[in-house]
Amino acid sequence: MARATAADLLEPYRRKRDFSRTAEPAGAVAAPAPDGRRRFVVQRHRARRLHYDFRLEIDGVLVSWAVPRGPTLDPGVRRLAVHVEDHPLEYETFEGVIPAGEYGGGDVIVWDAGLWEPHGTDDPGQAVRDGELHLDMAGERLRGRFVLVRSDRNDRDGGRSGSEKEQWLLLHKHDRWAQAGWDAEDHTTSVLSGRTNDEVRARPQQVWHSDLPADRAAVPVAGHAVPGPSEAELAALEELAHLGNEGRWTVHGRTLRVTNLDKVLFPGRDGELPVTKRELLAYAARIAPVLVPYLRGRAVNLHRYPDGAQEKGFWHKEVPPRAPAWLPRWDNPDADPGETKTYLVVDEPAALVWAAGFGALEWHPWTSPTAAPDRPDYALFDIDPGEHTSWEEVVELARLHRTAFEHLQVRAYPKVTGRRGIQVWVPIARGPGFDETREWVERVSRTVGAVLPDLVSWKWQKRDRSGLARLDYTQNAVNKTLVAPYSPRPGPAAPVSTPITWDELEDPELRPDRWTMRTVLDRIAQRGDLFAGVLDHSQTLPTIT
Structure with a gap:
């Protein structure tokens, strides 16, 4: 033999x-x-x-x-x-x-x-x-x-x-x-x-x-490890809630003014108690060691809901004049008159806690770094369901994306949105501009959409899509964003946009809002940070013929 x-x-x-x-x-x-x-x-x-x-x-x-x-x-x-x-x-x-x-x-x-x-x-x-x-x-x-x-x-x-x-x-x-x-x-x-x-x-x-x-x-790996909040810091926030619902909280080496700690920001679900502002602040402090590497060196757009998720929110991009002096920020040199000039940059964990205290329930980083705002290092795929799109159809579209990435030999990382859809981040080496990345994403998206044409609309306006899903490649543009991994979303129980493995598309229990602020930290402890691979930006996009 x-x-x-x-x-x-x-x-x-x-x-x-x-x-x-x-x-x-x-x-x-x-x-x-x-x-x-x-x-x-x-x-x-x-x-x-x-x-x-x-x-x-x-x-x-x-x-x-x-x-x-x-x-x-x-x-x-x-x-x-x-x-x-x-x-x-x-x-x-x-x-x-x-x-x-x-x-x-x-x-x-x-x-x-x-x-x-x-x-x-x-x-x-x-x-x-x-x-x-x-x-x-x-x-x-x-x-x-x-x-x-x-x-x-x-x-x-x-x-x-x-x-x-x-x-x-x-x-x-x-x-x-x-x-x-x-x-x-x-x-x-x-x-x-x-x-x-x-x-x-x-x-x-x-x-x-x-x-x-x-x-x-x-x-x-890009970035540096960030220690989590100490038990003493978390206990201090708990104590503030009992002593008057506001005060000064020192966490991650910074002292922040916190107010209205018992205000309900998210309604409960399945018989659970609603989620308060105090819980949001504690979550921001605890998730920061995992999340900061995805935000570091990037402008962040904040989706604020100061009256809670049950009320209509609004986008807030400009760092307010009353923000603490230590807060990291970036002045956009290309801002036109009347546009946002100074953006928050979450270069340290306390900045994320400040954003939560500012009423930002969602955190959206730019896909390009402040060092090169016209050069993205992510290509983004957004499977945005329509009114008549079922969750099973969203998953089927995601599986087709998985097949496309395997065929192209591209590293791509999916996450559920916390709302209804699935998003995919593709890390890339800095070089191509937004026009090139948007064209590449559009080609892949249209190839996927052609397999199930009855599920997808390419109409720009939502009212013209007849309730069909949109594979939104237009988010690949300067100052266009998708929600950050581990960011809360405005819904009952504070659902979280959570990274998943491609294999989890076969899990019958998978849902876009399956994990919440109260459960996602346990998932990370058990399975690790499934999104960490996007921090490796050595990949170049292959030519699509």
Whole structure:
């Protein structure tokens, strides 16, 4: 039986992943180092369950086992190790977040790394196929002689591709590196960055781009981590509500004047109590660490409802003269007389709390940065349902968009609007102007609309659309905006525009207003920030013929 090629060995790995959605490296097969040195990496991986990924460089790939309780230096302990698919060598430095809904979704740190060499064989690949490998490891944490041995002796098919999910044992021999009682969970930081899994999940330091060479594939994520409000800060807001309904609240390092804290801003639903201004302020303070990166360096248009969502709102763009001096802002040099000149820029979390206190229930960032207001770095798709469009029809249109993006090999990120529709953000490298991005979005939209022409109208005026949906490409223009991810919307229970995975389009419980200010933070805690990929602006729009 012919030995599998290195390219064949990576096929199961590639088959399980959609590299338009996950930042993991697609992987190029590498030749062995000329000096014969072999690398290893162990990654602490919090997916559905915590486990350690134990990976050895063999035959140009990383042969991999999942070790639920982690490796140990204790020679009296044997660890279960489940043989999984081989990984590309570039994976040795992967540290970040695999999106929820993708294979292995969760946060990953490089828990240990170093060099290893086989003991008692010159062909470790064959040793793995035979079911027993002895190896000497020289890492920062794992040192000394280890043994990997297949525990299921009945499965010896001679091919590694057929051996996924085999159960093996990993153990350490009695040598000078052995330590009784040694536990991997006593060492929970990355040897690459010094961060914990929690810190990586809060803000991935880099993402992988599979279309780039390995030495340039790791690109820093834009923005910086922002700490959340402290329990003391949140308790102080609660106390203000009981002492007089207004006062001074210090949060995120700024002191804000807050008033009318018990005013109802959103009616309740399903028997819940209505949502007050105090709850909105607390939500703004808590969501700011996640939301600020999407607003930083951009003008923000505010949709204000000072009398609550049950009353008619209005757009407010100009920073008022009474705004605090510390509030970040931007003067638009291209503003004509009578147009808004000074815009809010949410460069820090307290600015978002100020906007909420100002009566802004919706937050809409520009699609271009203040540094280049005529050069967008997002292309926007808006599936705007008409009066007669059902939710099932909205989802069907979204699925067609998903197919279009897959065909074009474009990274695109959907979110429910919190009202009735679905929006999609496509991050792009700064360069094309609004005319070019609008034309590109229109071409994609018209291609999608042609598949279901009975559902879509291209009429400009809503009254002329006969209740049909509109695929609104016209939002791709300067000072045109779509609502920010995680922004509230004016509706019962304060629904939130929430990022979703493309796979969630198949969820029968999906609704555009499914998540609210009271539930979305739990979703983020469980699934992470599903929109984080839009912060990577390295993508160029492909030509549509």
